Amino acid sequence: MIQLTLTPLNLASFAIILLLAQTAIASILRKNERLMVPVCFALSSAASFAATAAGVWTVGLGSSSSAVMALGLPGLPFHLRLDPLSGYFLGLIGLLSFFVSIYSIGYVKGFIGHRPIARLCIFYGLFIAGMFMVVLADDALFFLISWETMAAASYFLVMFEDERVENRRAAFLYIVVAHVGAVAILLAFGVMAGLATGFDNFSGFTFDAMRQADFPPEWATVAFLLAFFGFGAKAGIVPMHVWLPEAHPVAPSNVSALMSGVMLKTAVYGILRVTFDLIKIIPWWWGALVLALGIISALMGILYAMMEKDLKRLLAYSSVENIGIIMIGVGMAMVFKSFGQGIFAALALIAALYHAVNHAMFKGLLFMGAGAVLHATHERNMEEMGGLIHKMPWTAALFLIGCVSISALPPFNGFVSEWLTFQAFLLSPALPSPLMKLLMPLGAALLALTAALAAACFVKAFGVTFLGNWRGRHRTQVQETCWPIRIAMGMAATSCLLLGILPTVFIDWMDVIAEQLTGGKLATSAGAVGWMWLTPIAPERASYSGLVVFSGILAVYAIVYIILHVNPGKIRRGHVWDCGFEKLTNRMQYNAxxxxxPIRRIFGFLFNIKEEVRLVPQQAHSAFPQKLIYSLRIRDRFWNWIYKPVADASFWLSRRVGRLQQGRINTYLIYSFVTIILLLLFVR
Amino acid sequence: MAGFIIEILQIALVIGLAPIFAGWVKMLKCWSQGRSSPSILQPYRNLLKLFSKDIILAENASWIFRFTPYLVFGTGVLVSAIIPLLSTDLPLALTADVIVLVSLFAIARFFTALAGMDIGTAFGGMGSSREMMIASISEPAMLMAIFTVSLSCGSTSLSRIVEVIYSPASVIKPSLAFAFIAFVLITLAETGRVPVDNPATHLELTMVHEAMILEYSGRHLALIEWAGMMKLFLFISLGVALFAPVGIAVSTNPAGIPLAFVYLSLKLGFSGIVIVLIETGLAKMRLFRLTEFLGAAFLMATLGMLSFFMLE
Structure with a gap:
């Protein structure tokens, strides 16, 4: 009789079992889709809730628990471990999955009758289960199996609407990049396992063995670079980002929310796990590398997003930016740790982790909102939208909260993590390395630029989509979304606000992770009502209170509103002033x-831009053109610099290798014969 | 308790005196251009007139359009509770450091830009697009200037910075000089003064801020105008507090407050003259020349930071 007690690890395993049950139920119920959708997504939201609880509980306990499963290869059983770091990411993934699963109840209903959706339900469950397993895995084998489960399940989800050629191409690109990354991760684990216990046995494959090993610096560097490349490809760090804006937008929106919001975080988890937990000794230049690539990703990501007119692609590019910001925090934590400044490293790491959960919340919210818009208008191109705030007031308000949060504006959550990152930057005078001292302020400047551009980008995203008048040529009937969608988005928006105004509560809870990984502990609060003020190092150094900002603005708003409405003047509605032109059309509005x-003109040199304006003259007189044709094509320079040469080379190589394939049986027999001879020569 | 009284006094001061400062700048500008000026109290009369007028809303104005004026005014009030004008001993100073301060202005701008797009006219969108472009360069430049100051003071808390700079031990540092130049350039950009934007024009080629708020009327317009005056007042007093904190009260002793007020009025009056000299001496720049102007501000701030690391 197995005795079951309620521990975080059991709770997390229970969540995974529930998700596997969901995939089974989906295949049983595939004939009855109306029943399948609520049952499946109710199961996955319950599972996600359990996982969140397990994660929150683990971080709260601050201790770790582990287990060995009776599954796996002979001699290579699966190891599970739940420590505060994995608990944190488990909670993060679970929380967004919980919201998105509720959202899916409403969202997936829209597909009924259009296409078979059993596949979506099955791979959705597998995808979330894969992410949970990645953070629970405590050996290289189980980690890679989970990693591949996650990648393969998301591949099928990207392929969901597979009748469009662009979706198939995006999915192919995604699976290629995911596998190149997975190979690098596999090699990184191979190096570490081999160095831990030697290459002649398998006992080094557990993370425990790697933790106890002392790696020689040069091999540690090899392992780190391989792992950083592998996880970086998954996270979408520039220049490994090209798959992200292709694959995320074409997936169904609930899946896009999960991919952008939490799947990228598993890569962040991987980088943290390998560097801070498994390798542990960190030369400062690793941190500098991560920091530099983070800065480049943040800036390039937001500039690409700024250029987009496709709402979901814009959001996908902005994920590149946010991963960059997280990497800035991670890189700084590595630099500070390598110089032995534990508290400062803790601050940078907390900033990165905080931004990870923030990004999950607001990006999830924004993708859910984009899905609601897509659902209502059947349009991803912002140029064909406008004025949706009147028809979809709920979606608009909730989407706006996401936009404010992602633009790092107080009192919402995005601001807290950016503020913490800035505070970490301002600690750079404590560094002994002159090169780092110069790099850090430059990084602060570029992060400031990124934040300001993000605000511009999301003014555009919200303004063009929801404000003004309908810009499209065709009038479509737009309706507000159903309740599950609104509730899910409302919960995500609420967590954005709560994370923004109560950061001290949250940081006190998660401080244990920073303490375990960097050896430093933050003093978050000081004074009598300490929980109100966020004071990461010392109150006289820096402080912020989201709650006071929020209630202050609200109070002034209320006072001014009441004073002005004691005796209010009349409000009349009237036409917009058209300068006497009288022919204003909706196509004259500013669009994406x-x-x-203006920003394209300033930063255009970073892109491959082809802009063409052509006048079609009237037959009668050339001075009065009939119409004007404007075309704009913006391309990623990295595509031509890196990807095209690699793709061309691999095609060239495969054509060469393809010559072996003759189609004649006697040639193949000769191949086998020669192979056997060669092998015999070796074995001898 | 004394702290809260000073706090309320300071908020009242900013709300009440911002129009006078705007009137003072206007008056000086008229004189410097050889025109006879309106009374220094004219901004009050304008506000009063706008408050008593009815509102005409565009047909498809949404709640964002009506919400924005209150929000913009609210952030202005909140900022005036945080910047040390009279005393560094402010109970609400813990709420926000300089980075939060910059973001509070950013949130006002974010919503003003949205309000500009809400109506669906070309003017509003144009203003929003231009404003966000200018902000995307001026805001990092502003943060860099502020970071330079806070690095050399070891704090981002405003009260703390002012105390460090005001202490007798502080000396003039090259990094602060660079940061000061950058700050002056940014103040012109952020408050919409001449080389960047012209507050007195409604010409489509040059409008930035005015284009966004073109559709506002009545009390909404009054709130936005008032918040604009407060923003000018607050930026100048922020500069004064950071780079010339002479005379500010550093203790809770209420006796220092009147003296601090006299000093503040003198410094503001002088800053008004400087602004007018700059505005009269320069012409409005073409929109795409602004990148050079703001880039120069960014460069100055970066140089300030570099000189902090190299020389100090």
Whole structure:
């Protein structure tokens, strides 16, 4: 009789079992889709809730628990471990999955009758289960199996609407990059396992063995670079980002929310796990590398997003930016740790972890909102939208909260993590390395630029989509979304606000992770009502209170509103002033392309831009053109610099190798014969 | 308790005196251009007139359009509770450091830009697009200037910075000089003064801030105008507090407050003259020349930071 007690690890395993049950139920119920959707997504939201609880509980306990499963290869059983770091990511993944599963109840209903959705339900459950297993895995084998489960399940989810050629191409690109990354991760684990216990046995494959090993610096560097490349490809760090804006937008929106919001975080988890937990000795230049790539990703990501007119692609590019910001925090934590400054490293790491959960919340919210818009308008192109705030007031308000949060504006959550990152930057005078002292302020400047551009980008995203008048040529009937969608988005928006105004509560809870990984502990609060003020190092150094900002603005708002409405003047509605022109049309509004034009002009040199304006003259007189045709094509320079040469080379190589394939049986027999001879020569 | 009284006094001061400062700048500008000026109290009369007028809303204005004026005014009030004008001993100073301060202005701008796009006219969108472009360069430049100051003071808390700079031990540092130049350039950009934007024009080629708020009327417009005056007042007093904190009260002793007020009025009056000299001496720049102007501010701030690391 197995005795079951309620521990965080059991709770997390229970969540995974529930998700596997969901995939089974989905295949049983595939004939009855109306029943399948609520049952499946109710199961996955219950599972996600259990996982969140397990994660929150683990971090709260601050201790770790582990187990060995009776599954796996002979001699290579699966190891599970739940420590505060994995608990944190488990909670993060679970929380967004919980919201998105509720959202899916409403969202997936829209597909009924259009296409078979059993596949979506099955791979959705597998995908979330894969992410949970990645953070629970405590050996290289189980980690890679989970990693591949996650990648393969998400591949099928990206392929969901597979009748479009662009979706198939995006999915192919995604699976290629995911596997190149997975190979690098496999090699990184191979190096570490081999160095831990030697290459002649398998006992080094557990993370415990790697933790106890002392790696020689040069091999540690090899392992780190391989792991960083592998996880970086998954996270979408520039220049490994090209798959992200292709694959995320074409997936169904609930899946896009999960991919952008939490799947990228598993890569962040991987980088943290390998560097801070498994290798542990960190030369400062690793941190500098991570920091530099983080800065480049943040800036390039937001500039690409600024150029986009496709709402979901814009959000996908902005994920590149946010991963960059997380990497800035991780890189700084590595630098500070390598110089033995534990508290400062803890601050940078907390900033990165905080931004990870923030990004999950607001990006999840924004993708859910984009899905609601897509659902209502059947349109991803912002140029064909406008004025949706009147028809979809709920979606608009909740999407706006996401935009404010992601633009790092107080009192919402995005601001807290950026503020913490800035505070970490300002600690750079404590560094002994002159090169780092110079790099850090430059990084602060570029992060400030990124934050300001993000605000511009999301003014555009919200303004063009929801404000103004309908820009499209065709009038479509737009309706507000159903309740599950609104509730899910409302919960995500609430967590954005709570994370923004109560950061001290949250940081006190998660401080244990920073303490375990960096050896430093933050003093978050000081004074009598300490929980109100966020004071990471010391109150006289820096402080912030989201709650006071929030209630202050609200109070002034209320006072001014009441004073002005004691005796209010009348409000009349009238036409917009058209300068006497009388022919204003909705096509004259600013749209996505024109809004970003000034910024495109400043930063255009970073892109491959082809802009064409053509006048079609009237037959009668050339001075009065009939119409004007404007075309704009913006391309990623990295594509031509890196990907095209690699793709060309691999095609060239495969054509060469393809010559072996003759189609004649006697040639193949000769191949086998020669192979056997060669092998015999070796064995001898 | 004395702290809270000073706090309320300071908020009242900013709300009440911002129009006078705007009137003072206007008056000086008229004189410097050889025109006869309106009374220094004219901004009050304008506000009063706007408050008593009815509102005409565009047909498809949403709640964002009506919400924005209150929000912009609210952030202005909140900022005036945080910047040390009279005393560094402010109970609410813990709420926000300089980075939060910059973001509070950013949130006002974010919503003003949205309000500009809400109506669906070309003007509003144009203003929003231009404003966000200018902000995307001026805001990092502002943060860099502020970071330079806070690095050399070892704090981002405003009260703390002012105390460090005001202490007798502080000396003039090259990094602060660079940061000061950058700050002046940014103040012109952020408050919409001449080389960047012209507050007195409604010409489509040059409008930035005015284009966004073109559709506002009545009390909404009054709130936005008032918040604009407060923003000018607050930026100048922020500069004064950071780079010339002479005379500010550093203790809770209420006796220092009147003296601090006299000093503040003198410094503001002088800053008004400087602004007018800059505005009269320069012409409005073409929109795409602004990148050079703001880039120069960014460069100055970066140089300030570099000189902090190299020389100090």
């Amino acid at each position: 392309i024109s809004f970003s034009m």
